[in-house]
Amino acid sequence: MTVRVPAKVNLQLSVGPRRDDGYHDLVNVFHAVSLFDEVTAWRNPGPAATGSGGAAIEPGIAASGADDPPGASVTVTVEGESADLVPLDGTNLAVKAALALAERAGRRPDVRLRIRKAIPVAGGMAGGSADAAATLVACDALWGLGLPREELMEIAGDLGSDVPFALFGGTAVGTGRGEKLTRVPVAGRFHWAFALAEGGLSTAEVYGECDRLREATGEQVAWPSASDELLAALAVGDAKALGAVLSNDLQPAALLLCRPLARTLTAGREHGALGALVSGSGPTCAFLAESEDHATTLATALEAAGVCRTAVTASGPVPGAEIV
Ligand code: C5P
Numbered sequence: 001m002t003v004r005v006p007a008k009v010n011l012q013l014s015v016g017p018r019r020d021d022g023y024h025d026l027v028n029v030f031h032a033v034s035l036f037d038e039v040t041a042w043r044n045p046g047p048a049a050t051g052s053g054g055a056a057i058e059p060g061i062a063a064s065g066a067d068d069p070p071g072a073s074v075t076v077t078v079e080g081e082s083a084d085l086v087p088l089d090g091t092n093l094a095v096k097a098a099l100a101l102a103e104r105a106g107r108r109p110d111v112r113l114r115i116r117k118a119i120p121v122a123g124g125m126a127g128g129s130a131d132a133a134a135t136l137v138a139c140d141a142l143w144g145l146g147l148p149r150e151e152l153m154e155i156a157g158d159l160g161s162d163v164p165f166a167l168f169g170g171t172a173v174g175t176g177r178g179e180k181l182t183r184v185p186v187a188g189r190f191h192w193a194f195a196l197a198e199g200g201l202s203t204a205e206v207y208g209e210c211d212r213l214r215e216a217t218g219e220q221v222a223w224p225s226a227s228d229e230l231l232a233a234l235a236v237g238d239a240k241a242l243g244a245v246l247s248n249d250l251q252p253a254a255l256l257l258c259r260p261l262a263r264t265l266t267a268g269r270e271h272g273a274l275g276a277l278v279s280g281s282g283p284t285c286a287f288l289a290e291s292e293d294h295a296t297t298l299a300t301a302l303e304a305a306g307v308c309r310t311a312v313t314a315s316g317p318v319p320g321a322e323i324v
Contacts, residue, residue, distance in 0.1 A: 001142045002040045005134035005166055005321040006032040007118075007125035007314070009192065009279045009286045011234075011242070014224030015249040018211055023161070027224035028174035029184065030165045033192055033316035037080075037127060038116040038324070039094060039134035041142045044075055074098045074109045080117035085200065086128075093159060097132040100155050101139050105147075111139055118312075122200020124254070124280035126162040133166030133321045141323060153181075162280075169320025171234060173226050188237030191291055191315045193273070193298035195264050195308035197283035201257055206281035209253035243274025243288040254282035261285060264307040271301040289313075 008030050016025035074095050078086040086092065090099075094113055102109035113135060119127035136152050139145075149167065156163035157179040164179045165172060172181045214221060233241035255261050261278060264285045268276040272294065273287035285308070289295035292315065299311035 001042075001138045002038060002324050003134040003138040003321050004036045004038050004324045005130040005137075006169060006316075006318050007035040007037075007120075007127060007130060008032055008162065008165055009125065009194075009316070010248060011171070011246055012227055012230050013248045013250055013280065015207070015210060015221075016224045017221045023177045024207060025176065025224070026161075026174060026178045027226050028178040029171070029226060029230060030162075030168075030174055030178075030181075031171045031190070031316045032165070032169045032318050032320060033194075033314040034318045035118055035125070035194070035312060035314040037119050037130050037134065039131055039138050040114045040116075041098075041135065041138035042112040043142065044073060044110050044112040074111055074113065076113040076115065078115045078117060080115075081119065081196075082121040083115075083117055085121040086115070086117070093128040093132040093163075094135040097135040097155070097159055097163075098139050100159060101136055101145070101147075102143075104151070104155055105143065105145050107143065111142065113138075120194075120196045120200070120284050122202065123196060123284040124201065124203075124278065124282045125194070125284055126166060126280065129160050129162035130166040130321070132156070132159050132163050136167070137321045137323060165320070167320045170317045184231060184234055186234045186237065186317055189315050189317075190237075190239055190242065191289040191295040191313070193268070193287040193289055193295045193302060193311055193313050194279065195268065195285040195287070195299075195302045195311050197258065197261065197264075197285075198309050199283070201254060201282045203281040206250050206253050206257060209257055210250055213253055213256070239274055239288060239290060246275040246277045246286075246288065248277045248280070250281050251278045254278045258283045260307070264302070267302055267305045267307045268298060271298050273298060 012029040161178040268287040275288040295313040302311040
């Protein structure tokens with residue numbers, strides 16, 4: 001069972017006050033773009049099938065041993081973009097997703113997962129969340145559960161704030177932690193270049209830095225709301241208007257934690273990007289282009305300027321996790 005799942009970029013990420021549970025209430029305008037990870041799920045013949053670089057995990061057990069019965073575990077392998085940075089133990093969000101789904105369904109977790117990555121790891125494009133969402137869809141089908149999407153969305157929300165959107169896809173406003181989604185009407189298609197950085201940023205650290213900055217400057221944190229200009233630009237497919245109102249409250253914190261990103265953003269603007277911002281908690285930078293050709297030109301220019309590890313193009317909106 002193979003599921004394809006998109007990356008996201010945040011068109012508006014407005015971070016409200018820190019809540020008692022440590023999370024922040026958000027207005028998060030998510031936009032799914034055509035940069036896809038692929039998760040394939042097989043019934044697991046048992047720990048013997050675990051290849052090199054894989055791991056076998058059961059609930060409460062770090063790695064399954066030779067005495068486990070066949071089909072008693074989750075095994076995972078990862079290929080592609082920065083695959084070596086992805087954990088292969090129980091901290092892998094796709095593994096957590098398989099275990100959570102099995103628990104909900106009251107069955108043993110019996111699956112071998114292969115994740116093919118194109119979405120940057122720890123890049124602010126919700127790659128780990130995407131893999132978790134894809135795993136929910138793949139295992140639901142593989143195990144013949146047929147759970148309604150609303151139930152998958154509920155499990156997704158417990159796994160992480162961005163996981164529900166990877167199921168939902170398209171363009172949506174996320175509130176609460178970002179997990180409560182309302183679809184946003186969009187006309188046409190928007191074209192993007194993404195500058196991928198060396199290494200990643202921890203989402204929790206970037207939020208922490210954002211809190212510290214706000215405290216240091218005494219900034220009054222307003223209750224966030226979705227920008228009318230942004231929603232209007234999306235509704236009519238006006239890339240120029242959209243580019244002018246892209247915003248990300250986490251950007252100052254990401255720029256402090258990863259100073260070279262300021263140059264990356266400047267280089268994109270100098271090459272005519274309609275809008276330039278850090279994607280989510282970074283360090284990937286997103287550039288809105290005038291057209292598909294312009295996105296390619298931008299990506300080439302960003303690479304040539306030496307302000308990123310590599311640059312890719314994508315367009316959105318695209319659907320959420322779906323079986324291929
Ligand atoms: O939900 P998720 O596990 O993806 O969140 C990762 C981290 O990002 C959280 O531990 C928290 O520090 C931060 N976060 C937050 N407010 C949100 C979403 C995430 O503070 N709405």
